Amino acid sequence: MSGRRAPAGVSTPGPLNPLLEGRREYPFVTLDRKRRELVPPGIEAIDFSIGDPRERTPAFIREALKGAVPEVSSYPSISGQPELRAACAAWIERRFGARVDPATQVLPVNGTKEAVFLMALAVVGREGGEARRTVVIPSPAYPVYESGARFAGAEVFFSPLGSEDGWRFDPDRVPDEVWERTALLWLNTPHNPTGAVVDRTALQRVAERARRSCFWVASDEAYADVYFETAPPSLLECGAENVIALHTLSKRSAMTGYRSGFMAGDPRLIEALRRFRPNVGVATPEFVQRAAIAAWSDDAHAAQQRALYAAKRRLLLEAFGRLGWQVEASQATFYLWARAPGGDDVAFVERLMRLGVLATPGSFLGRGGEGYVRWALVPTLERCREALERLAARDL
Ligand SMILES: Cc1ncc(COP(=O)(O)O)c(C=O)c1O
Incomplete structure (x- = not known):
C-alpha cells in the first residue's frame, strides 16, 4: 500500500472524494x-x-405501466422509445407552441434530478486552456444544481434573487467577466422555492445572452404545469439554440416514484448527452416509458x-x-x-x-x-x- 499507512491490524478505507467527507x-x-x-x-x-405530492397517480397511467411489464426483460436504450419522444415533442407543442424534433432534440431521463446532477459533468471543461468551468446558479435554488457542479469540479457563481426583483433572475446582474468563463447557467421557472415565474421577455434576454456569450442554459421547468392563472412560458419558446429544457412527470402527473422526465433542446447538446449518458446507466425502463407516453399524451x-x-x-x-x-x-x-x-x-x-x-x-x-x-x-x-x-x- 502506498501513501497512508494503517497501524498493524487495522484496516482503513481508501481516500474518499473530499465532497463526501464534508462535515x-x-x-x-x-x-x-x-x-x-x-x-x-x-x-x-x-x-x-x-x-413530494401525496395525490394519487391517475389510474390510466398505472394501468399503462402494469400492461407493459414484459415476460422477458432486456436493457432499455438511452434514447428511449420513438413513441415516447414523439409524445414529449407533441406535449411541448401543445403546451408552449414550440417545435422540437423528437429524433434529434428529445431525450428521456429517469426523473429530472439525475439529469440536473449530471449536466455539469457533460458540459464543464477540464482545467487549463480556454476551458469554461463556471456554473451560474440563481439562489436560493434546488440544491442539486450546486452539488452537480461541485462533483464536476466546476466553479459556482451564485446570483442572488430577491424580493425587490420579484425573485426573478436577471442576466444583467451577472458581470460580463463571469459570463465569459461560464459553461452553464441554471434557470428554474416556475421557481422552487419561491414560485416566481420568468416572463417571455425576460426569457428572451436570457436566451440572447447565452448565444452572445456562448454558454449553455439548462432551464429546469419541472413545475411548468403547476400554475393557477396564466400558463408559464418555456425557454424553448425563444428557440432551442444553446438551450435545453428539463421536464418531469413527478409534479404534473403525481408520479415522483416512477422517475420519469425528459430533456429537449439544442440538438448539439442532446447528441453530446446521448453519448455521455450510457456511461452512467440511466436509461429509462420500458414499462415506465409506456406509462410516460400515456401521461404526456393527456392534459386533462x-x-x-x-x-x-x-x-x-x-x-x-x-x-x-x-x-x-x-x-x-x-x-x-x-x-x-x-x-x-x-x-x-x-x-x-x-x-x-x-x-x-x-x-x-x-x-x-x-x-x-x-x-x-x-x-x-x-x-x-x-x-x-x-x-x-x-x-x-x-x-x-
Ligand atoms: C426545481 C426542481 N427541479 C427538479 C426536481 C426533480 O424532480 P424529479 O427528479 O422528480 O423529476 C425537483 C424536485 O423536487 C425540483 O424541485
Whole structure:
C-alpha cells in the first residue's frame, strides 16, 4: 500500500472524494432531527416541508405501466422509445407552441434530478486552456444544481434573487467577466422555492445572452404545469439554440416514484448527452416509458391536479392573510413563499414544529432564503384544514 499507512491490524478505507467527507449536515437531515426533538409526542406532524405530492397517480397511467411489464426483460436504450419522444415533442407543442424534433432534440431521463446532477459533468471543461468551468446558479435554488457542479469540479457563481426583483433572475446582474468563463447557467421557472415565474421577455434576454456569450442554459421547468392563472412560458419558446429544457412527470402527473422526465433542446447538446449518458446507466425502463407516453399524451389529468393544488393554495392564502403573514411571488408551483413572522426563519419553523406543523426554513434552501419559509402544498385538503386549526389562535 502506498501513501497512508494503517497501524498493524487495522484496516482503513481508501481516500474518499473530499465532497463526501464534508462535515456539514444536509439541511433536510437537520430538519428531521429538529422534528424529532420538537414535535410533541402523540401528535402526527402535518408535513409541508418536502415537495413530494401525496395525490394519487391517475389510474390510466398505472394501468399503462402494469400492461407493459414484459415476460422477458432486456436493457432499455438511452434514447428511449420513438413513441415516447414523439409524445414529449407533441406535449411541448401543445403546451408552449414550440417545435422540437423528437429524433434529434428529445431525450428521456429517469426523473429530472439525475439529469440536473449530471449536466455539469457533460458540459464543464477540464482545467487549463480556454476551458469554461463556471456554473451560474440563481439562489436560493434546488440544491442539486450546486452539488452537480461541485462533483464536476466546476466553479459556482451564485446570483442572488430577491424580493425587490420579484425573485426573478436577471442576466444583467451577472458581470460580463463571469459570463465569459461560464459553461452553464441554471434557470428554474416556475421557481422552487419561491414560485416566481420568468416572463417571455425576460426569457428572451436570457436566451440572447447565452448565444452572445456562448454558454449553455439548462432551464429546469419541472413545475411548468403547476400554475393557477396564466400558463408559464418555456425557454424553448425563444428557440432551442444553446438551450435545453428539463421536464418531469413527478409534479404534473403525481408520479415522483416512477422517475420519469425528459430533456429537449439544442440538438448539439442532446447528441453530446446521448453519448455521455450510457456511461452512467440511466436509461429509462420500458414499462415506465409506456406509462410516460400515456401521461404526456393527456392534459386533462394535469388540469385536475392543478385544481387540487388551487383549492389548497386558496385555503392557505386566505388563512395566511388573516394571520397577517406576507406571501411573495408564489404565482406557480405548489409552494408558497412567505416571510417568517419575527424575521428568523429557523426559529419560526421551530415554533411551528411545537404545534405539529412542518415547513422549510428559506435559509435551508440556499443563500438569499433567510427570513422566508417555504410551504409545500402537498398534504391533502383535509390535512391542510387541520394544520390551519393548529395554527389559529396561537401567537406565532
Ligand atoms: C426545481 C426542481 N427541479 C427538479 C426536481 C426533480 O424532480 P424529479 O427528479 O422528480 O423529476 C425537483 C424536485 O423536487 C425540483 O424541485
